[in-house]
Amino acid sequence: MDIPYTVSARPDTGLFNAKIGIWLFLASEVMLFGGLFSSYIFLRVGADYAWPIHELDVWPGFVNTLVLIGSSVTVVMAWASLKLRKIGMYKVYMTITVICAGIFMGLKAYEYSKKFKHYAVKLTDGTILTGHLPHGYEIEFGEITELSMTIAGENKAVSAAPLSHVLPFVEGEIPTFTTAEGEELTLDEAGWSAFHAQIIDAAEVKLANDKAALVAAGRGAEADLKYLLPDTSVTLKPATPLKVRVKPSKIYGYTGDTITFRDGTTASGKLINDRMTLEVDGVDARSVPDAEKSLAWKPEYLGDEWKEEFVHTRDSALTHFADEYPSRDPSKSATLQKKAFYLHIHSPTPEGHAADGDAHSAEAKAPSEGHGEDAHAGGHGHYPEVILEKKDITFFSNYTPKLNTFYAIYFTLTGLHGLHVVAGALVLLYFLVCNGKMLREDPEHLANRVEVGGLFWHFVDLVWIFLFPLLYLL
Amino acid sequence: MASSVEEVNKSVRAFMKVFAALIILTFITVGLSMVEMPTHSMNILVGMIVAAIKASLVGLIFMHLNHERSTVYKILAFTGVFAIVLFVLIVLAHGDRLVDPNF
Numbered sequence: 001m002d003i004p005y006t007v008s009a010r011p012d013t014g015l016f017n018a019k020i021g022i023w024l025f026l027a028s029e030v031m032l033f034g035g036l037f038s039s040y041i042f043l044r045v046g047a048d049y050a051w052p053i054h055e056l057d058v059w060p061g062f063v064n065t066l067v068l069i070g071s072s073v074t075v076v077m078a079w080a081s082l083k084l085r086k087i088g089m090y091k092v093y094m095t096i097t098v099i100c101a102g103i104f105m106g107l108k109a110y111e112y113s114k115k116f117k118h119y120a121v122k123l124t125d126g127t128i129l130t131g132h133l134p135h136g137y138e139i140e141f142g143e144i145t146e147l148s149m150t151i152a153g154e155n156k157a158v159s160a161a162p163l164s165h166v167l168p169f170v171e172g173e174i175p176t177f178t179t180a181e182g183e184e185l186t187l188d189e190a191g192w193s194a195f196h197a198q199i200i201d202a203a204e205v206k207l208a209n210d211k212a213a214l215v216a217a218g219r220g221a222e223a224d225l226k227y228l229l230p231d232t233s234v235t236l237k238p239a240t241p242l243k244v245r246v247k248p249s250k251i252y253g254y255t256g257d258t259i260t261f262r263d264g265t266t267a268s269g270k271l272i273n274d275r276m277t278l279e280v281d282g283v284d285a286r287s288v289p290d291a292e293k294s295l296a297w298k299p300e301y302l303g304d305e306w307k308e309e310f311v312h313t314r315d316s317a318l319t320h321f322a323d324e325y326p327s328r329d330p331s332k333s334a335t336l337q338k339k340a341f342y343l344h345i346h347s348p349t350p351e352g353h354a355a356d357g358d359a360h361s362a363e364a365k366a367p368s369e370g371h372g373e374d375a376h377a378g379g380h381g382h383y384p385e386v387i388l389e390k391k392d393i394t395f396f397s398n399y400t401p402k403l404n405t406f407y408a409i410y411f412t413l414t415g416l417h418g419l420h421v422v423a424g425a426l427v428l429l430y431f432l433v434c435n436g437k438m439l440r441e442d443p444e445h446l447a448n449r450v451e452v453g454g455l456f457w458h459f460v461d462l463v464w465i466f467l468f469p470l471l472y473l474l
Numbered sequence: 475m476a477s478s479v480e481e482v483n484k485s486v487r488a489f490m491k492v493f494a495a496l497i498i499l500t501f502i503t504v505g506l507s508m509v510e511m512p513t514h515s516m517n518i519l520v521g522m523i524v525a526a527i528k529a530s531l532v533g534l535i536f537m538h539l540n541h542e543r544s545t546v547y548k549i550l551a552f553t554g555v556f557a558i559v560l561f562v563l564i565v566l567a568h569g570d571r572l573v574d575p576n577f
Contacts, residue, residue: 013543019546020546023546027550030557031556038564045568054507062500065500069496073492076489076536080485084482324510325510328512335514455537461532462532468503469525470521473503473507473521474507
């Protein structure tokens with residue numbers, strides 16, 4: 001059966017059917033993005049921290065804006081060419097449109113991947129240090145002589161699974177273990193499943209005995225109710241003390257002398273190291289009451305040299321602002337606050353000191369790299385490296401929704417928009433590649449299809465026109 | 475809706491003009507965002523006005539909303555109402571105060 005009104009207009013609406021369809025769809029899309037834009041306003045107005053302004057690199061967003069505008073033009077030109085039956089030009093324009101979508105998504109991937117690798121560490125006084133974790137962040141915990149775990153019967157959700165939750169983090173060879181009964185156990189797939197089966201069998205026997213005892217005591221009704229396998233607590237002693245090295249996100253938690261893994265296994269031992277090595281590329285002191293007393297300037301961290309650099313940058317920004325806009329309140333200018341209290345770091349030592357000559361700064365750098373203490377660290381040399389004490393850190397995250405509401409709404413909006421770009425590009429690619437027969441036999445029908453696909457594409461462009469200034473510029 | 479060859483040719487010229495205008499307005503958007511206005515809200519307002527102009531150009535010319543059948547406008551009228559409600563809800567939520575001022 002032929003679908004009616006694909007080429008000619010339906011008399012009552014005055015439009016071909018697909019066009020009504022796309023406009024109904026776009027109407028719902030406006031409300032979808034409208035809701036998200038209004039969430040953006042809500043989050044921004046209600047933010048209890050300095051909302052990031054000019055935080056994102058402008059150039060990828062700027063290039064993407066031009067790319068999307070260009071592709072909007074080419075898709076409408078593809079439609080016009082088809083209307084004029086310039087088949088060659090139609091194909092060229094459609095191809096350019098799809099390539100533009102590819103460039104857009106490529107730049108998006110570049111932007112996203114940079115954020116996944118970039119970290120912000122919030123210190124207890126509100127200072128935020130930004131930078132990279134050259135070795136990731138892992139804690140070291142050693143001298144583990146005993147693992148305590150619960151093998152669930154049937155009434156507990158978390159059951160011990162040391163093979164996947166404990167052993168992957170053990171450094172070096174995995175020794176054999178001894179059970180409470182003195183049996184030797186090799187913790188591999190076969191050894192663990194045999195041991196696990198043995199525990200469950202014992203639990204079943206115990207359950208059966210308990211029931212029999214109840215029946216014998218004339219309490220058969222209670223025996224019927226008692227049908228869940230009991231849990232069994234197990235302790236395993238490693239032949240040699242264990243040492244683990246693990247990301248904090250992969251375990252439940254730790255203290256100075258115990259560590260709890262995701263499967264509920266706990267171990268006692270000793271915390272060896274939970275300090276964080278950070279290559280600092282920024283100090284955001286906007287939330288600190290007295291920026292000069294920020295923890296970042298502790299001698300063990302960035303020290304006085306960087307503090308001087310900070311004070312210098314801050315004072316010159318404030319003076320410049322006072323000269324330029326004498327009537328304005330400096331505390332009300334978000335851009336000034338950022339310029340003055342968010343120090344960006346581009347070199348291993350403060351520039352003010354490097355100004356004496358390059359040789360001097362190179363000398364200053366050399367011995368610090370030579371220190372045996374952090375020989376394995378050996379940063380890239382572009383940024384100062386600090387080793388942060390755990391007690392000074394309240395929170396850290398890469399630049400993902402976990403960090404703050406700005407990145408939450410940033411990823412929601414750009415992610416959803418990106419999906420629209422992909423979907424739109426696929427539809428246009430389909431018209432270009434798979435609709436050859438229609439192009440030859442019924443170009444007017446294909447022109448209508450391209451018009452409808454183009455309408456969606458323009459909408460995607462339209463959303464980006466608002467996203468770009470809101471997220472990148474303002 | 476443009477259907478005759480002549481009309482399409484006319485639209486093509488309009489598309490090119492809009493293309494140029496959109497590129498120029500993009501540069502203006504970026505430039506204006508670097509200007510320190512008396513308050514940052516003014517930056518936001520100006521930025522959104524420019525974005526709205528760009529969006530209207532795309533909507534009116536590329537999406538042919540300057541000469542469309544009435545059915546489309548009727549559909550969009552509903553969207554307009556709902557979109558406005560979505561934004562007003564936020565304003566209402568922001569104006570909402572808890573009774574305890576110290577909360």
